[in-house]
Amino acid sequence: MKTKSIFTGILLMVFLLSAVAATAMARDWKQEQDQMFATIGAKPGDVFDKNNVDQIAKYLPPGVVTWVKRGELTIKLADLKYDVYPGEEWETLSQKNVGKYGLDKNKEIIEVSTGKLPIYVEGDLYPNIDYANDPDAAIKFIHNVVAMRGRLGSLRCFPSTEWVGKGGLERLALSEYIDNYQWNRPDGQIPNRNEMLQQQLYKFVKPYDLQGMTNLTQRFLDPKPDAVYAYVPAIRRVKKLSGANRSDPYAGSDFVIDDSFGWAGKNASMKWTMVEKEVITLVEMPRWAADKAIVCNKQQDGSFMANSGNFRSAYEVEGATEAPWQKVDAVWVPRKVRVVEANALDPYYTYGKCIYHVDPYMGFVHKAIYNRAGEYWKTMTIFPGCYDWMDGGKLVRRITTGYVIGYVVVDEKTQHASVSEESGTVEGQLLNPKFMDPTIKLNMFEPTYLTTWSR
Incomplete structure (x- = not known):
């Protein structure tokens, strides 16, 4: 009888713990969004320009507020519909x-049990970061966000x-x-004989004077710097x-390669500092991306x-009053982000400190860039997207942090901008991404491949 009581008690405890876990994982995202609007003191559909932007200035990076006050941008609030x-x-x-x-002395990721670099990981590496007391909280957070890509x-x-x-x-x-990513892949672990973390290839298709220029980055699991060709x-x-x-x-533009995704460098090449553990910020998105997740068939x-x-x-819309580089189809949605500062350890790195607003799920959304002299240099906004992979009308996977719809970076000293788009069609070329492309092979990410690929 006593044994039965103990068994019943264990079952009850398991049930209660499961219920608590389920409650903790439940998400009333709509209520949370409504609360953010209440905190801001605004509602979806409200519009802010140079005459009233001060009402929401604390929820925007200073560079974006400057754009609005100069009459170069209008903020149109909207809510995410999902x-x-x-x-x-x-x-x-x-x-x-x-x-x-854990982390080694270089702030690279290691397995606690072996002290070695992991070959493959799944999920957030640091799911329970102590933001109040852990001095490495900032880089652990960045490792999580980047690994999710x-x-x-x-x-x-x-x-x-x-x-x-x-x-x-x-x-x-x-x-x-x-x-090509090696960690957290939807298809699971793949061969990784060179112990890579990531490989990237860029090639200019047009115009003629840039056509064929290519760039390869090999990013390793160990602390050595990226190999760039x-x-x-x-x-x-x-x-x-x-x-x-x-x-x-990048080819004479206002971008650098590490501006991809907001931040595309090697995490341990920077010293990361947590500036704000959690604040509300307004994030720029195309209206159609705020209304529903992007379908990927x-x-x-x-x-x-x-x-x-x-x-x-x-510049594409006749009669537009905003700066030529600003997006006229954009809306701004409230999100809870962490604000982190990055300073390059390499003295030859072009950028000085960078201040990032980072959404734990949507990734890097704002970037303030300073030069090596400590002067404010560039303002960058990143347009995140949420992608639903569909198979015959059935949801396979929702992709949040990782891919973006585009970027705008403005050099505040020259008042010149560069814009990148990765959605829609430009000059007859479809820009949209293809995920899990089976034609991408590991032997493509070798220096010898560049001469063939550039033809």
């Missing part, structure tokens, strides 16, 4: 990592880069971009570059192709 949440499967994987990973798997897209001055569009280039058609040679070259202007080859529309800049 929950940006990676799902319970992700939460379950993350909780399995509690206490599993692995859910993209193997990615191919054709982004545009636009040089935009006060007079409008000056130049437009189209590129092909291939990205470039192929220049004019000299028909592959050149090995320094990792610091990722902070050089499964293709015959097994990949998932995004179906998203154009995201117009003011």
Whole structure:
């Protein structure tokens, strides 16, 4: 009888713990969003310009407030019509990592049990960060956000880069971009004989004077710097570059390679500091991306192709009053973010400190860039997207942190901007991403491949 009572008690305890866990995982995202609007003192549909932006200034980066006060931007508030949440499967994987990973002296990720670098991970590496007391909270948070991009798997897209001055569009280039992640892949662990974390390929498709220029980055699991290679058609040679070259202007634009995704460098190459543990900020998105997640239909080859529309800049719209580089189809939605500061450890890195607003689920959404002298230099906004992978009308996976719809970066000293778009069509070229592209092979990410790929 006593044994039966103990058994019953255990069952009851398991049930209660399960109920608590289920309650903790339940998300009333709509109520949370309503509360953010109440805190801001505004509602969806409200519009803010230079005459009333002070009412919401504390919920915007200072650079964006400056744009509005100069009459270069109008803020149109909207609500997200869906929950940006990676799902319970992700939460379950993350909780399995509690206490599993630590940091070495270089702030690289290691397994606590072995002291070695992990070859493969699933979920957030640090699911229960102590933001109040852990001095490494900032870089652990960044490791989590960047590692989540692995859910993209193997990615191919054709982004545009636009040089935009006060007079409008000056130049437009189209590129092909291939990205391959080793961690958190939807298809599970794949061979990784060179112990890579990530591989990236860029190639200019047009205009003619840039056509064929390529760039390869190999990012390793160990602390050594990225291996960066470039192929220049004019000299028909592959050149090995320094990792610091990722902070050089990208083909003469206002972007650098590390501006991809807001931040695309090696995490341990920076000293990260937590500025704000949690604040409300307004995030810029296309209206159609705020209304619903972007559908990615499964293709015959097994990949998932995004179906998203154009995201117009003011220079494309007759009568637009905003700065030529600003997005006229944009709305701003409230999100809870963490604010972190990054300072490069490499003295040859072009940027000084950078202040990031980072959404735990949607990734990097704002970036304030200073030069090495400590002067404010650039303001950057990143447009996140949420992607639903669909197979025959059935949801396979919701992708949150990782892929973005585009960027605007403004050089505040020259009053010049560059815009990147990765959605819709430009000059007949479809920009939309294809996820889990089976034509992407590991042997493509070798320096010898650049000469073949650039043809």
